[in-house]
Amino acid sequence: MLKAFVKPAKPEAEALEQERKAAQEKLAGFQMKIKEAGLPVMVIFEGWGTAGKGGTIRRVIRNIDPRFFKVTAMAAKPSEEELRYPFLHRYLKEIPEAGKFGFFDTFWMQEVVREKKKGALTEEAYHKWINSINTAERSLTDNGYLVMKFFLHISRKEQAARIKELQKHKDTAWRVNEEDLEENKLYDKYLDGYDRYLDDTNRSIAPWYIIDAKDAKWAELQVLRFLNQGIETALQNKALAVPIRQNVFRLLPTKKLSEIDLNKKLTEEEYKKELEELQDELRVLHNRIYRKRIPVIIAYEGWDAAGKGGNIKRITRALDPRGYVVEPIASPEPHEKARHYLWRFWTRLPKDGHITIFDRTWYGRVMVERLEGFCTENDWQRAYNEINEFEQELHNWGAVIIKFWVQIDKDTQLARFTERQDTPEKQWKITDEDWRNREKWDEYEAAVDEMLQKTNTDFAPWHILESNDKLYARIKALRIVVKELKKACDAR
Amino acid sequence: MLKAFVKPAKPEAEALEQERKAAQEKLAGFQMKIKEAGLPVMVIFEGWGTAGKGGTIRRVIRNIDPRFFKVTAMAAKPSEEELRYPFLHRYLKEIPEAGKFGFFDTFWMQEVVREKKKGALTEEAYHKWINSINTAERSLTDNGYLVMKFFLHISRKEQAARIKELQKHKDTAWRVNEEDLEENKLYDKYLDGYDRYLDDTNRSIAPWYIIDAKDAKWAELQVLRFLNQGIETALQNKALAVPIRQNVFRLLPTKKLSEIDLNKKLTEEEYKKELEELQDELRVLHNRIYRKRIPVIIAYEGWDAAGKGGNIKRITRALDPRGYVVEPIASPEPHEKARHYLWRFWTRLPKDGHITIFDRTWYGRVMVERLEGFCTENDWQRAYNEINEFEQELHNWGAVIIKFWVQIDKDTQLARFTERQDTPEKQWKITDEDWRNREKWDEYEAAVDEMLQKTNTDFAPWHILESNDKLYARIKALRIVVKELKKACDAR
Numbered sequence: 001m002l003k004a005f006v007k008p009a010k011p012e013a014e015a016l017e018q019e020r021k022a023a024q025e026k027l028a029g030f031q032m033k034i035k036e037a038g039l040p041v042m043v044i045f046e047g048w049g050t051a052g053k054g055g056t057i058r059r060v061i062r063n064i065d066p067r068f069f070k071v072t073a074m075a076a077k078p079s080e081e082e083l084r085y086p087f088l089h090r091y092l093k094e095i096p097e098a099g100k101f102g103f104f105d106t107f108w109m110q111e112v113v114r115e116k117k118k119g120a121l122t123e124e125a126y127h128k129w130i131n132s133i134n135t136a137e138r139s140l141t142d143n144g145y146l147v148m149k150f151f152l153h154i155s156r157k158e159q160a161a162r163i164k165e166l167q168k169h170k171d172t173a174w175r176v177n178e179e180d181l182e183e184n185k186l187y188d189k190y191l192d193g194y195d196r197y198l199d200d201t202n203r204s205i206a207p208w209y210i211i212d213a214k215d216a217k218w219a220e221l222q223v224l225r226f227l228n229q230g231i232e233t234a235l236q237n238k239a240l241a242v243p244i245r246q247n248v249f250r251l252l253p254t255k256k257l258s259e260i261d262l263n264k265k266l267t268e269e270e271y272k273k274e275l276e277e278l279q280d281e282l283r284v285l286h287n288r289i290y291r292k293r294i295p296v297i298i299a300y301e302g303w304d305a306a307g308k309g310g311n312i313k314r315i316t317r318a319l320d321p322r323g324y325v326v327e328p329i330a331s332p333e334p335h336e337k338a339r340h341y342l343w344r345f346w347t348r349l350p351k352d353g354h355i356t357i358f359d360r361t362w363y364g365r366v367m368v369e370r371l372e373g374f375c376t377e378n379d380w381q382r383a384y385n386e387i388n389e390f391e392q393e394l395h396n397w398g399a400v401i402i403k404f405w406v407q408i409d410k411d412t413q414l415a416r417f418t419e420r421q422d423t424p425e426k427q428w429k430i431t432d433e434d435w436r437n438r439e440k441w442d443e444y445e446a447a448v449d450e451m452l453q454k455t456n457t458d459f460a461p462w463h464i465l466e467s468n469d470k471l472y473a474r475i476k477a478l479r480i481v482v483k484e485l486k487k488a489c490d491a492r
Numbered sequence: 493m494l495k496a497f498v499k500p501a502k503p504e505a506e507a508l509e510q511e512r513k514a515a516q517e518k519l520a521g522f523q524m525k526i527k528e529a530g531l532p533v534m535v536i537f538e539g540w541g542t543a544g545k546g547g548t549i550r551r552v553i554r555n556i557d558p559r560f561f562k563v564t565a566m567a568a569k570p571s572e573e574e575l576r577y578p579f580l581h582r583y584l585k586e587i588p589e590a591g592k593f594g595f596f597d598t599f600w601m602q603e604v605v606r607e608k609k610k611g612a613l614t615e616e617a618y619h620k621w622i623n624s625i626n627t628a629e630r631s632l633t634d635n636g637y638l639v640m641k642f643f644l645h646i647s648r649k650e651q652a653a654r655i656k657e658l659q660k661h662k663d664t665a666w667r668v669n670e671e672d673l674e675e676n677k678l679y680d681k682y683l684d685g686y687d688r689y690l691d692d693t694n695r696s697i698a699p700w701y702i703i704d705a706k707d708a709k710w711a712e713l714q715v716l717r718f719l720n721q722g723i724e725t726a727l728q729n730k731a732l733a734v735p736i737r738q739n740v741f742r743l744l745p746t747k748k749l750s751e752i753d754l755n756k757k758l759t760e761e762e763y764k765k766e767l768e769e770l771q772d773e774l775r776v777l778h779n780r781i782y783r784k785r786i787p788v789i790i791a792y793e794g795w796d797a798a799g800k801g802g803n804i805k806r807i808t809r810a811l812d813p814r815g816y817v818v819e820p821i822a823s824p825e826p827h828e829k830a831r832h833y834l835w836r837f838w839t840r841l842p843k844d845g846h847i848t849i850f851d852r853t854w855y856g857r858v859m860v861e862r863l864e865g866f867c868t869e870n871d872w873q874r875a876y877n878e879i880n881e882f883e884q885e886l887h888n889w890g891a892v893i894i895k896f897w898v899q900i901d902k903d904t905q906l907a908r909f910t911e912r913q914d915t916p917e918k919q920w921k922i923t924d925e926d927w928r929n930r931e932k933w934d935e936y937e938a939a940v941d942e943m944l945q946k947t948n949t950d951f952a953p954w955h956i957l958e959s960n961d962k963l964y965a966r967i968k969a970l971r972i973v974v975k976e977l978k979k980a981c982d983a984r
Binding site (some may be wrong): 233243 | 493496497498500501574630634682695696697699700718721722724725726728731732733734735736737738740741742743745870873881945
């Protein structure tokens, strides 16, 4: 679409100034409406080097109260640290909260096109990235984000003139970087790359807007026109129901919770022997994982009092504390609630070579959030697919994903609840909420069955830990972790 | 996505039957809601030969009242007659009305994949078709259609067994066609083709749903699940505001109406001489057009009493009546209003080698419908782009598109209105509505200026006919038609 672009008719200076002012006022007027509607607005600027992305952002935000926006300038290349996370990570962690603007001086386009141009991406890898980006943008817009993407366009001649002008003066020369020079030299090739990227990512949910960026004021007005129109449209669509896509992932068969044999047991003796052996093995594996830079994600879900905490401890005791983190997940903080529900997990990922153990996870979306009405039916129905996409992204990055469901029966829970209540030093572990949840056992069981069935992918399968006997469950968990880490180490 | 598809877990016979009945009831319950909401629902079935598309449709519609649906079985190949229209034509003319279901036994997928497989489509042509399809599906959903696409999937082995079974009996053998045999022989290659097509057209606005079609009842239930979910979602989103995409078409500069010089004149003598010469040329050209099978679309818009009718007559007098049609466009009939606003134009296209002259056109969307509030602002804002896409589709098909704006000034209109009112045999030509429209002259003028500017593409540019002097306007129109037809004939 970039090659087909023809500059729109520019109004006369006076008319332009008048319209620009009116558009600025309109945008300013939207601040409170966005806030009230809880609409998160991402405004992404991409385009040619020296096209004036920073300047345009400065102009556009002039009348927006600083409480309502944040400007993020993405570095052209990920840092060493960022390279240890998935490609999308450094972008997604910057998404704005509901009711606020996030302005971005370049986003994931820049990195993809430049890597492709350098020959660092094969066709296959390019397609994978494009797919990741389209999926991420859809997941954002499906969850209520407005995503406005602007490409600031200038001609080769104009770019050359700007570079020359900047180089003239000592105090502006630093603003010309090697990429700009390279881009200008190979303008037509970069044009091909940008044009292709724009076509590949120009979806209805987050379309591209190309801006004639030769004149700064005129560029500002073009952006304001589209931005105001986009906001207006989004504000009209409150509580939008999004079509549920088919969950096309290779799903492994699952058992229903009611079919699980909970009589499995270990003697204290068997337990001790196995525990020691497995922990020794895990210790060695943790080292190999670290050296091979394999990221590991261990996710725990299960009934209250099922024994998650004790189970996790038996694993962490074998690990080097510098190489793992346990993330206990409670209800989201306000700043987390104000963002995409997966954001608080994206920002808690391990870097490569490290292990993160989640004590409760993103599956809250299809359990507690579903049953307590914290999200709409449309939201949780969509979530199975979104979660599979999320885990697939982590798998493609190279992560080992181990998901545990810690299972007990209703009687065992009651016994443990009662014991907690009757033991002063355990009383903190039992709350009214636990009792309330227990009343909804059947509803939870149905939701868990559905969850296990719809998210049991071959790249991130569920493992059931039969935990009426906690000893049995602990050894089983350790065995699975050892097996999976061994497999991953041997394969790389 | 087809290759990644894994069969969903099939419920036990009894549970399946129970859920199927409940889903059927739910679907039946949607009939009146769809009617009330004015929601048009397209349910498209594609898939392998012998996968049971017809049978599945029969099962799904069982409880729907015949007043609420229509089943259309698309022929695998276009007829000779249909080949004389654009590729999309035979499909788009079948779209359902608002408040009704349209069930389709195959749609445009089948034709594309088979043509590609046969080697009849180059990569470039394939991409063009995919682009046409994605654009058409977006235009439908943007204008309120729910589009549900199902792919009925069976294995090679299953297909072979079905073919064999059908061939056994004389009265079913005819149902196996050559395509089915070919598909089974080259199953893996067709799988590649279908998989690619599904990926290329799997957009959020109209996603694909793959159905495990081995068992008929189970296939029915899978379809019902998705269909009910899709309808439920669509019904929640009344009066959806759709993001306005950028109008990225090569636009030529335009004059504002106020800048047009209306003093141009011809003497009666000049007029007669030129008229005769041009009509002679046109007569010859009409013949060449016919033999070269070039479709021609001439579109007239202009003020009331601007002289459109007389102008058109001067053209048609030179044409062979077997080769042209004049389509006078008034307000849409109820069955037209109930469909996509371009539908009544899609169904009035000329076949190749023929000429259709539209006396008023699809531009009503951004003039009368805009100003009289017959559509929402979101609708007409989107329409410039949709209209350019529509005309581009016609251009790509090979059509010559000539668009006339017949311009007069306000005084001339008043004089002509008065003359009509005072001349008994012309009184039928003037109505109260004409006077009412005249009162809104300034609003119309602004809308026309915007329309000319936003739809003046290089493949379908506007021509202004200065018609204060009708003689001048007629000759100018003829000259343009002759020039454009000549250009087209010489080029092919």
